[in-house]
Amino acid sequence: MYDLPENYDINKYDRPSVAVDIVVFTARKSPCESYRHLSKPMLSVLMTVRTEPPFKGMLSLPGGFTVRTETIEQTAQRKLLEKTGVSGLPLSLLCNSSALGRDPRGWIISCGYSTLVEFSKVKISEETAGWYDISLDYCETGKLTLTSDSGAVHTMMFRQTGEKNEIIDNGGIAFDHAQIIIKGVAALQNSLKDPDSVFRLLPTEFTLSDLQMTYEAILGRQLLTPNFRRKIAPYVEETGRSETGAGHRPSKLYRAKKRDENF
Amino acid sequence: MYDLPENYDINKYDRPSVAVDIVVFTARKSPCESYRHLSKPMLSVLMTVRTEPPFKGMLSLPGGFTVRTETIEQTAQRKLLEKTGVSGLPLSLLCNSSALGRDPRGWIISCGYSTLVEFSKVKISEETAGWYDISLDYCETGKLTLTSDSGAVHTMMFRQTGEKNEIIDNGGIAFDHAQIIIKGVAALQNSLKDPDSVFRLLPTEFTLSDLQMTYEAILGRQLLTPNFRRKIAPYVEETGRSETGAGHRPSKLYRAKKRDENF
DNA sequence: GCAAAAGTGTTAACAGTACACCCATGT
DNA sequence: ACATGGGTGTACTGTTAACACTTTTGC
Numbered sequence: 001m002y003d004l005p006e007n008y009d010i011n012k013y014d015r016p017s018v019a020v021d022i023v024v025f026t027a028r029k030s031p032c033e034s035y036r037h038l039s040k041p042m043l044s045v046l047m048t049v050r051t052e053p054p055f056k057g058m059l060s061l062p063g064g065f066t067v068r069t070e071t072i073e074q075t076a077q078r079k080l081l082e083k084t085g086v087s088g089l090p091l092s093l094l095c096n097s098s099a100l101g102r103d104p105r106g107w108i109i110s111c112g113y114s115t116l117v118e119f120s121k122v123k124i125s126e127e128t129a130g131w132y133d134i135s136l137d138y139c140e141t142g143k144l145t146l147t148s149d150s151g152a153v154h155t156m157m158f159r160q161t162g163e164k165n166e167i168i169d170n171g172g173i174a175f176d177h178a179q180i181i182i183k184g185v186a187a188l189q190n191s192l193k194d195p196d197s198v199f200r201l202l203p204t205e206f207t208l209s210d211l212q213m214t215y216e217a218i219l220g221r222q223l224l225t226p227n228f229r230r231k232i233a234p235y236v237e238e239t240g241r242s243e244t245g246a247g248h249r250p251s252k253l254y255r256a257k258k259r260d261e262n263f
Numbered sequence: 264m265y266d267l268p269e270n271y272d273i274n275k276y277d278r279p280s281v282a283v284d285i286v287v288f289t290a291r292k293s294p295c296e297s298y299r300h301l302s303k304p305m306l307s308v309l310m311t312v313r314t315e316p317p318f319k320g321m322l323s324l325p326g327g328f329t330v331r332t333e334t335i336e337q338t339a340q341r342k343l344l345e346k347t348g349v350s351g352l353p354l355s356l357l358c359n360s361s362a363l364g365r366d367p368r369g370w371i372i373s374c375g376y377s378t379l380v381e382f383s384k385v386k387i388s389e390e391t392a393g394w395y396d397i398s399l400d401y402c403e404t405g406k407l408t409l410t411s412d413s414g415a416v417h418t419m420m421f422r423q424t425g426e427k428n429e430i431i432d433n434g435g436i437a438f439d440h441a442q443i444i445i446k447g448v449a450a451l452q453n454s455l456k457d458p459d460s461v462f463r464l465l466p467t468e469f470t471l472s473d474l475q476m477t478y479e480a481i482l483g484r485q486l487l488t489p490n491f492r493r494k495i496a497p498y499v500e501e502t503g504r505s506e507t508g509a510g511h512r513p514s515k516l517y518r519a520k521k522r523d524e525n526f
Numbered sequence: 527g528c529a530a531a532a533g534t535g536t537t538a539a540c541a542g543t544a545c546a547c548c549c550a551t552g553t
Numbered sequence: 554a555c556a557t558g559g560g561t562g563t564a565c566t567g568t569t570a571a572c573a574c575t576t577t578t579g580c
Contacts, residue, residue: 014331015278018372036530068277068370071361096374098334107331109281111359248531249577299557511558512550
């Protein structure tokens, strides 16, 4: 029936378990501190507290094992739906983790993916899952800090050697997930060349200030407003509405501009 | 001994076989046609003719199955050494292929990688393996042609829809390897922003014309020489030697310039 | 009025593009 | 001599970076 070698038995060979781990980014604003000041959006990542060994009690990325009836990306989509209630988000492949002994349960390979989601779309269903604010620091050695809403802090330290990152301190993150998070942030920064990815972090209508502050949160540095607006202008269009109520001039609301897809 | 759930048995779960497929690129020059004309380097990819079902007799990428004692990248390195005699090449992850039914032998996931190698370093050990010249054509719909040294031609057709490529005709390439090759070429083109990758296709000493023609082979279009030389100048340095014998002014030999690694 | 942010204009520096031109060589 | 490629200069253009400045709101 099939074009197969004679006496072929796939079960002769030893096989690994295959899992996915997903770096889910969002941008969220804390409530305003004063009637005058804007509140800056923070870049956040979805993490879960492990309830079972190994690494019980530590932070890990959401994910799970793939099964025969799914592609790896379908597994990631299923896990995303289970944990965030959101489906159909585009996924980017970050890395495959297969270091020997990376999981004490045995031979387990993990495929790391990342995605972006608007904060208000997510309804976190599990007690153990939550958003952790990311703050970046590239002084001497790379530093990436996760802060939970309750104030718990995890600081990862790494050295950037060409393309690879060498982890110096995983900040108490389970498995090799610190590595995957750092790769995810680097990939997110790289993706900023195309503004379409950033729109996925914001509501359909947004102010240019919010957009700029989201860029700044991702890049970990300030941008000059006039230059930012010129650069982004071809990708957005005015909605006609504007946002009032703050103690300063109201800002116009924009939306992403549909752009040429066939070229 | 380990921090594991009680009664944990990894064998309870169904597991896939995991393979690697490697897109190995090189640049090679055909012998000069006349004493005056330069011969242009062609971008080539290493392919093997399948000797066993499935897809017996068709072209496929070099690769193989991963085993418990290796990381996935070590598997790729081992397969590279077996097929080309070269070791220690940096690998780039292209994609994970896991579509249902992609391999009639069963549940097999493939991790696609790409790498670059200087032509003279490779000693192909297997009868079934060989270099296939790549030519590109982006007229209406994407077209990528592989030509063997014996003149056999495989033409793949695809449509670029955003990031994804939709394969229209796989050109008689086994499995989903046409897809992986197209991803590899796209990734190679993207990597040209950093000239270091192109140096891996050339000998340690090269002329700027060879370098430019290699760029042109990868991009599938002509470049303007003065502009190319200015752009590449910070990345190369003169060796002092030059290449004579052709029916025109001799060209200086250059080498890649060591650049600042810590910043 | 005042602080804060929205939003515009102007300039200089830099990178990318296109093209004209001269130089050195083997037959 | 001459065809061929090696190699340089230059003018034009678009993008980026920096900063000065005006406008509009809520208190």
